[in-house]
Amino acid sequence: MEFLSALSPLFFLLIAFGVLVGIIFGSIPGMTATMAVAVCLPLTYALDLTNGLALLLGLYVGGITGGMVPAILLKIPGTPSSITTTFDGYPMAKNGEGERALKIGIVASLFGGVFSAILLFLFAPVLSDFAIKFSYVEKFLIIFLALTVIASLSGNMLMGIFSGILGVWLSLIGTYDISDGGNGEIRLMFDFMEPYLESGFSLLPVLIGLFGLGTVLIEAEKGVKKEISSQSLKMSGQAQFSMSVFKGKLTNLIRSSSIGTFVGMLPGVGGSAASVLAYTQEKNFSRDSSQMGKGAPQGIVASESSNNGLTGGALIPLLSLGIPGDSTTAILIGAFTLQGIQVGPLFIGDNLDTWYTMVFALLVANFVMFAIMFFAIKHIAKVVAVPKYILYPIIIMMCVVGAYAINYGIMFDVWTLFMFGIFGYVAHKVGIEIPPLIIGFILGGSAEIYFVKSLESYGDFMIFFTKSPIAMFLWGLIFMSIAFSIYLHIKGRRQQSSEAET
DSSP: OGGGGGOOHHHHHHHHHHHHHHHHHHHSTTOOHHHHHHHHGGGGGGSOHHHHHHHHHHHHHHHHHHTHHHHHHTSOOSSGGGTTHHHHHHHHHHTTOHHHHHHHHHHHHHHHHHHHHHHHHHHHHHHHHHHTTOOHHHHHHHHHHHHHHHHHTSSSHHHHHHHHHHHHHHHTOEEOOGGGTSOSOEESSOGGGTTTOTTOOOHHHHHHIIIIIHHHHHHHHTOOSSOOOGGGGOOOOSOOOOGGGGTTOHHHHHHHHHHHHHHHHSTTOOHHHHHHHHHHHHHHHOTTGGGTTSSOHHHHHHHHHHHHHHHHHHHHHHHHHSOOSSHHHHHHHHHHHHTTOOOSTTHHHHOHHHHHHHHHHHHHHHHHHHHHHHHHHHHHGGGGGSOHHHHHHHHHHHHHHHHHHTTTSOHHHHHHHHHHHHHHHHHHHHTOOHHHHHHHHHHHHHHHHHHHHHHHHHOOTTHHHHSOHHHHHHHHHHHHHHHHHHHHHHHHHHHHHHHHHO
16 A cells, blocks of 8 residues: 555545546536546646546546436436436436435445446456466457457447448558568658658547547537526425435446446447446346336436446456557546556556556545535536536637647647547548547557567468467457347347338
């Protein structure tokens, strides 16, 4: 516990600030935890790694939890992972139980967040120690598996595959370094762009553009015709919150938190899949599932404990394998990049103090989130009424200043921000999925290096199939992932056909 002595009051203040800002972002429809982390990422430029991670993890936890506020009060998910919270939260709010529903969600969120942090602490080092033994072949197959999982669990399988491949293609733009097995020439770019893209697109402006500016453009298109009045946010009612509501719900809490943590470990799947799966399982196993969807507390418990379980789960593959579990943890790679640290199998062993600090910060962030939201929920609920015409210009300004300053004042980074912001808007229109794309962008360069180094080392393509039992096991997982995606695709087509007939 020596790392505790190095923590300053600033560390805890940044966690509290991050949680509060994250809650605000999550509470405003259209503003997500990912956007909060992306917009505030440049602020870590002036901080050391410990304090920078404290801020970002606070934003992560606060943003995920804050999404329940509009989900319950307005039937508008503040974050994608809050979709199933609307099923029972909004009916409770309509019956005058808004405050009770919110406090049930807050307690469930605390349980899910702490549960996932404990699993992170237990399993990430084990997985990291195992991954250290991987050769270039196994490392390539791990990334290949991650990309197939992303594609298979996307809303549209073909679009998920296309999005991932597009992300990989974007990552290969720039100089093909000789040390990576290349010829030292710039590739995949027009001649007039070569002076700007010698090193490819910078990761941080790309992230801020897609998740910051792109989201603002998408939400701004919807307009601000109807602002939410404070009258619609009344939460008074006869029903008062009591911890007795959790009596008999421990199984639900553990099962849903476990589902959230496990789904968080799957690259690019996202919190919406976790909450839907946990909600469905609770509906299947609940003794009285007839009330679910009509204002049942167990529905909120399942949804919120699972989507907060995602926070620790998504960090497990990031810190042990260097593969982000979701779009928000993909942005955390940017924080490590700013500090010159590479995440992967060696990260935990080489940065033990940072590892312990991250787990501790995640735990503290969950308890700070609980304290802020549980005792000030009536005031926090008013955040959903903040006019967007005030909010959006501030966010755009933060995006531009951050993109310009993050690499010591390179103007092309600002143009990268605008290019990818517009691209994110267009991608939303045509159905391109951003999480597979951004994870493909982050992993594409490493995948190429591992592939080329494998061929250089062994000189035979068949080495990818015969290298080791681990490689064969990974191929088994890859084929299972592909088979599962085909099964889901066929099942979806059959459901559509049956619905069309009826």
